[in-house]
Amino acid sequence: MPMIETKLLECFQAVFPSMPEAKLRAAVMADLAQWDSLATITLATVVQETFALEIEPEDLPQLTSFQSIAEYLRRRTAT
Amino acid sequence: MRLLDALRILRQVEAELPPWPVFFACGFTPLHLETLLTAELQQRVPAGKIVVQTGLYGDLLGNLGRMAASDSALGAVVLEWADLDPRLGLRRGGYWTGADLAGIGAEIEAFLARAEPPLLAAASRFPVAVALPSLPFPLLAPLGPRAVSPFQADVELALAAWRQRLVAGGCWLTPAQAAGDGAADPAAQIEFDFPYTLPHAARLATALAAALAPPPAKKGLITDLDHTLWSGILGDDGLDGVQWDLDHRARAHGVYQQLLHALAQEGVLVATASKNDPRLVAEAFARRSDLILRADDIFPMVAGWQPKSEQIAEILRAWNIGPDAVVFVDDNPFELEEVSRAYPQIECIRFQPQPRALVQLWRDLRERFARAGVGEEDRLRSASLRGAERAAQAAQGADPEEFLRSLGAELQFEHSARDDERALELLNKTNQFNLNGLRLAAADFRRYLAQAGAFVQTTGYTDKFGPLGKISVLLGRCCGEVVEVDFWAMSCRAFARRIEFASLRQLFDTTGAAVVRLGYCKTDRNQPLAEFLQSLPLASEGDRLCLSREAFLARCPVLPHAITAAAPAARAVHAHD
Numbered sequence: 332m333p334m335i336e337t338k339l340l341e342c343f344q345a346v347f348p349s350m351p352e353a354k355l356r357a358a359v360m361a362d363l364a365q366w367d368s369l370a371t372i373t374l375a376t377v378v379q380e381t382f383a384l385e386i387e388p389e390d391l392p393q394l395t396s397f398q399s400i401a402e403y404l405r406r407r408t409a410t
Numbered sequence: 411m412r413l414l415d416a417l418r419i420l421r422q423v424e425a426e427l428p429p430w431p432v433f434f435a436c437g438f439t440p441l442h443l444e445t446l447l448t449a450e451l452q453q454r455v456p457a458g459k460i461v462v463q464t465g466l467y468g469d470l471l472g473n474l475g476r477m478a479a480s481d482s483a484l485g486a487v488v489l490e491w492a493d494l495d496p497r498l499g500l501r502r503g504g505y506w507t508g509a510d511l512a513g514i515g516a517e518i519e520a521f522l523a524r525a526e527p528p529l530l531a532a533a534s535r536f537p538v539a540v541a542l543p544s545l546p547f548p549l550l551a552p553l554g555p556r557a558v559s560p561f562q563a564d565v566e567l568a569l570a571a572w573r574q575r576l577v578a579g580g581c582w583l584t585p586a587q588a589a590g591d592g593a594a595d596p597a598a599q600i601e602f603d604f605p606y607t608l609p610h611a612a613r614l615a616t617a618l619a620a621a622l623a624p625p626p627a628k629k630g631l632i633t634d635l636d637h638t639l640w641s642g643i644l645g646d647d648g649l650d651g652v653q654w655d656l657d658h659r660a661r662a663h664g665v666y667q668q669l670l671h672a673l674a675q676e677g678v679l680v681a682t683a684s685k686n687d688p689r690l691v692a693e694a695f696a697r698r699s700d701l702i703l704r705a706d707d708i709f710p711m712v713a714g715w716q717p718k719s720e721q722i723a724e725i726l727r728a729w730n731i732g733p734d735a736v737v738f739v740d741d742n743p744f745e746l747e748e749v750s751r752a753y754p755q756i757e758c759i760r761f762q763p764q765p766r767a768l769v770q771l772w773r774d775l776r777e778r779f780a781r782a783g784v785g786e787e788d789r790l791r792s793a794s795l796r797g798a799e800r801a802a803q804a805a806q807g808a809d810p811e812e813f814l815r816s817l818g819a820e821l822q823f824e825h826s827a828r829d830d831e832r833a834l835e836l837l838n839k840t841n842q843f844n845l846n847g848l849r850l851a852a853a854d855f856r857r858y859l860a861q862a863g864a865f866v867q868t869t870g871y872t873d874k875f876g877p878l879g880k881i882s883v884l885l886g887r888c889c890g891e892v893v894e895v896d897f898w899a900m901s902c903r904a905f906a907r908r909i910e911f912a913s914l915r916q917l918f919d920t921t922g923a924a925v926v927r928l929g930y931c932k933t934d935r936n937q938p939l940a941e942f943l944q945s946l947p948l949a950s951e952g953d954r955l956c957l958s959r960e961a962f963l964a965r966c967p968v969l970p971h972a973i974t975a976a977a978p979a980a981r982a983v984h985a986h987d
Contacts, residue, residue: 345417369441372602376442377414380608388597 335404342377343397346370360395374400382408411612413442416449423452423459430458432484432622433477433532437470437493441604443611447486450619458483471521474528478535483851485538486618487529490605491548494518494565498548500599508552511561518565522572530579536853539621540576541614542569544587545594545605584617626839628757628778629731630679631670632722634740635686635713638761639667639703644686649694654702662763667702669772674707677788678779679729679795681710683721683738688713709792710799718745719752729795730902732841732935737778739771785832787879794903797875805906811968814908819971821912822870825920827859833868833883840899842938843910846931848897858896863888867920869913871904878903882913886921893923894954902938910942912969918959926962927954 336356343355347365350358360366366374375386378400384407386394394400432451434444444462452460463480465473470493477485492499495517497506506514532538547566551559558566577583587593593610606614636643641660642652654663674680680703684691691713695705705711710728712721718740726733734755740746746758759774781788805813824830829852838849850858858864869882881904885897895917900910917926930943947961 342414345414345421348417348421372441372604373413373417373445376608377417380413388601 335408336401338381339378339397339401339404342374342381345377346374356397358397378404384408411446411449411616413445413608413612416446419449419452420445425459427457427459429461430455430484431480431482432460432462432486433473433480433482434462434464434486434488435470435473435477436464436488437468437490438599438605439467439603440464441602442608443488443604443606443615446612446615447618450615451484451623454619454623454625471524471528474525474532477538478528478531480532482532482536483853484536484622485532486541486622487538488541488614488618489543490545491543492605494521494543498550499605500596501603506550508550511550514550515561515564515568519568522568526572526575526579529576529581533576533580535856536851537582537622538580539582539584539618541584541587541618542573544610544614582621584614584621587613587617624780626735627781628678628737629735630681630725630729630737631673631775631779632681632683632725632736632738633670634718634742634745634761635682635684635691637741638739639663639670639682641763644690644694649690649697652694652698655700660763662765662768664702665768666761666771669775670703671707673775673779674703674792675789676779676781676784677791679731679792680708681725681729682708682712683718683725683740684713685715685718686713707792709796717752718749722749722753722756728799737775739775783831785879787832787881790877790879791903793876794878797873797878798903801873801875814968815970817873817875817907817970819871819873819907820974821909821916821971822872822974823867823913823916823920824870825865825867825916827865829856829859830866830868830883832880833866833885836880836883836901837885837897837899840901841933841935842902843898843900843905843942844933844936844939845895845898846929847933847936848931850897858885861887865921867913867917869900869909869916871907871909873907882909884913884917886917886926888921888923891922891924893917893921893926895926895928898928898939905938908967908969908971911966912971914957914962915966915969916973918962924959926957926959927951928957929953930955 340352340355343358344352347355347358347370358366360371371391375391375394379386382404390403394403432448434440434447436443444464448460448462463482465476474487477487490499492502495514496502497510497514529538529540547562549555551561553559573583587610593606595605595607599605633639640652640654640663641658644652653660654667655661670680682691691711695701695708695711710725712724714721722738726736732755733753737757737759738746738749739759739761741761743760746760749756750758757778759771761771762768801817834850834852834855841847859866864885864887867884867886868880870880871878878901882900883898884895886893886895900913914926917923928943928948932940943955945965946957947965948955948957950956
């Protein structure tokens with residue numbers, strides 16, 4: 332698994348500790364009861380901490396699934 | 411601590427651990443601060459599962475009352491400016507003008523007056539740590555940022571007086587965290603009502619956890635001499651050639667001596683381990699009257715040409731404490747490595763005279779030896795060890811019974827249901843003569859004593875070699891003719907004086923019990939207690955060891971102690987039988 336997905340998976344595992352890995356990689360906010368507003372804030376903070384970047388508030392609405400966050404991080408970290 | 415690491419720590423906590431309830435009160439969304447604080451406390455309290463209760467969001471005063479009424483083991487409170495008056499915050503600021511400053515000041519005083527009683531009530535029942543505002547002071551006054559306004563000065567004065575009352579009332583105030591741009595997260599404050607950056611929240615969590623659950627204080631410090639306690643090499647530079655003052659550009663060594671002197675006065679055991687001629691070292695301490703660390707502060711003073719690890723072995727035997735309770739300071743990395751290999755549990759710190767390193771060393775040593783207060787037993791510790799050594803030397807070759815009679819020993823027993831700080835300290839710090847190794851938090855100690863029939867029996871000791879202070883504590887419950895002994899600990903300085911026998915004799919006499927049942931449990935370190943129990947005619951009953959009064963008296967040796975301050979129900983005088 333590419334490095335971004337690996338590190339992102341660690342973030343998801345920290346915020347959703349009881350979910351298996353396969354479900355995390357397919358996680359979508361609308362389908363996950365545990366993914367509430369508190370989880371959104373915690374996940375965003377953990378991602379910022381792990382990837383050493385700041386997520387702009389206007390970007391938050393698009394970060395609603397594992398895959399969309401991974402894609403966002405690929406764009407932000409591309410040189 | 412990173413938030414990711416905090417979440418991992420909390421994920422790994424075993425669900426079966428006993429709950430350790432903590433009340434966390436703040437006026438904003440607890441969010442990451444709650445997570446970080448929980449993880450920090452969990453690391454410090456691995457035997458329990460930290461369970462944090464936060465009360466109602468936005469109701470700080472109500473939450474302080476809930477905390478005071480709760481069954482918590484610990485309390486943590488974080489205040490921000492907006493809690494004192496909403497107009498001081500970004501999210502709930504509302505409308506204000508310069509004319510409102512006096513009213514805001516009055517509102518702040520009113521808030522502090524309302525918050526104080528529940529805080530002090532909670533602090534009287536369990537440890538409570540309070541973090542005062544750490545965000546930059548809101549610039550409401552027209553003076554702006556260039557200087558402190560009269561308004562700000564008044565607010566800070568009110569807060570300082572309040573802080574003083576909280577400290578006097580038993581609250582732990584965390585050290586001021588540096589305010590400034592690094593602390594505040596305005597976006598998070600407006601969006602989520604969480605005012606801090608993650609690094610600042612982590613600093614606050616660490617400070618609160620350190621105040622609430624500090625590690626056990628170290629007991630002994632072993633110091634090198636050459637290039638550590640003083641600048642220079644005693645053997646080469648001579649008695650007058652070693653220095654520790656400004657004139658000789660050796661002030662760092664003087665500062666270090668001052669700290670060690672203070673620690674020694676506070677009851678920390680201080681010893682030297684030096685590769686030097688021992689006669690020269692003794693002469694230095696005798697002749698250099700300008701030494702800040704005195705010979706009286708040091709026991710034992712070890713010097714010679716053997717490896718430092720062997721010197722330290724000698725010191726540990728004299729002190730009779732474990733290496734995990736010791737710090738070793740030396741300027742020489744070789745010596746530090748040699749000692750560290752022989753004693754991995756000893757904390758080895760390098761002495762460096764550069765000012766920045768000196769300040770860090772001061773902070774490190776103060777942290778390792780930190781304690782809430784200094785009691786009489788602390789001040790007696792070093793002197794009592796010297797006395798014990800003299801006693802041991804006097805006992806060599808002497809008839810044991812005659813020797814014990816010659817001590818002129820006096821025991822002071824106290825039997826009550828009042829909590830006793832020294833008693834709790836003994837229970838929680840003693841390993842070797844400890845009935846079961848169980849520890850008690852202050853709140854649990856008070857709850858124990860609140861039970862019907864519960865009591866604490868303490869023993870103080872003095873003989874011709876000096877006082878040892880309070881050296882034994884026993885917690886039990888009277889149940890008719892039976893006394894259940896749930897905790898018993900005795901300082902190792904009190905060994906070989908039959909104080910353990912006298913304590914049991916006093917227990918039988920004070921309570922009138924026919925049987926004492928001991929809640930013994932083997933630990934890695936309570937072999938001395940186990941050996942004592944083997945000398946008694948005990949019977950097993952479930953998980954308890956039972957001792958009848960008749961069987962005890964038949965086996966009890968002659969007790970040569972005079973009882974000078976018996977418990978209220980005891981006989982007034984009880985010389986040896």
